[in-house]
Amino acid sequence: MLSETIGFETGEKTVLRTGTVLSVSGKGLTLEAGGEILAARKAPGCLPDPREDDTVLFVEVEGWGAVVMTVLLSGPEESPRTMSFPGGVHLTSDGEIGMESPRFRGVFSDCSVSARTMTLAGDLLALAGRKISEVGQILERVGEWIFERSGSSVREVEGVDRHVAGATQIVSESVVSVDSESTILSSRDLVKIDGDQVHLG
Template identity: 30%
Template sequence: MNGNLARKLDELEAYQVMGTVVHAEPGLFIVRTGRGDMRARRATSCLVEPRIDDFVLVAGAPSGAAWVLAVLTREEGAGASLVCDGDLEIKVPEGRVRVASKEGIDLVSQKDVSVLADGVRVHAATGSVVMDSLSYLGGLVRSEIGKLRHEGGIVERVVERVSERVKRSFRKVEEVDQVKAERIDYSAKQVMSLRAENAIVTAEELVKMDGEQIHLG
């Protein structure tokens, strides 16, 4: 009885060994150790994806199964990839999470990227957004801009009211400028000037001109 128990304990006893990765493929690594070449999988706790020539720590079992526990050393400047099979969630019950990089940060996803927060702040010297289609839904947009320039093929606006207050306004239309409204009211404090090669005023009922002096011709 004692012999059987000791044998079972020996079978369950794992060992650790260090070695160099000589072959890597998805889900499997061959590690050259003092015990010979070992076929090992990446342990769930090993987030750094092993690469060829990495010096790693391997845990083995008498059954022949082995796992890469950690990447111990790698060629300087080779970089690293954190790999997790399945969903990954990082939780910080208290405090903040900060990601800092000197060269830059890239977020890459083949599907949607969602941001959910009470507030979002972006501070940058320059910015660029490239999208095939953009939709915005909100209650208020407030902006303070020194210079704004729009370039596009077609601009369409459908709103209930447009209010503008400017100091000077200049428009240049190369072809047609058309306004359709139920009522049009233009008021100038000093001078209103209309110039054209040909001018036509058409009314179905009444044309009225009122002034202290009216000059025609």
């Protein structure tokens, strides 16, 4: 199976060795092993990506080349660690996790995210679920358009609910009901109440 994976015939001389990474250039590596300088490449299953001064384990195939299998010891430099996967997916860890991917799709049976600060940004951001809970001291959503659709919706605000807009339009197919201890309608210009029947008092 190994011979099929890295492309050499069974029976050729193979040696498992350790070495130190001297330089990294794209997918190519330069190693120092026992005073010998070798050109190598990273095996697809080698995680994380080797970097300079790392001690690595590699397999050397006579007449074919060297392939780094894994990182044994990290070098002294405290720089971010990166894992690379086929298809242009990269994970970076530097006290925080960064992901670079052409596309991300996650399927979870149960997903919980808790953070002091969370930012979601995208040209198109769609959240779909049977129940979506947003909890925070400050929840800020900014967009040219925000479209929400649901079968029914319940909104509870403990303190003051303040709505500021350039213009507000409420369209209801049946009834709009406002129930409160005190209701104040004020306008600088015009208040218009129009209907087949208008009842006050």
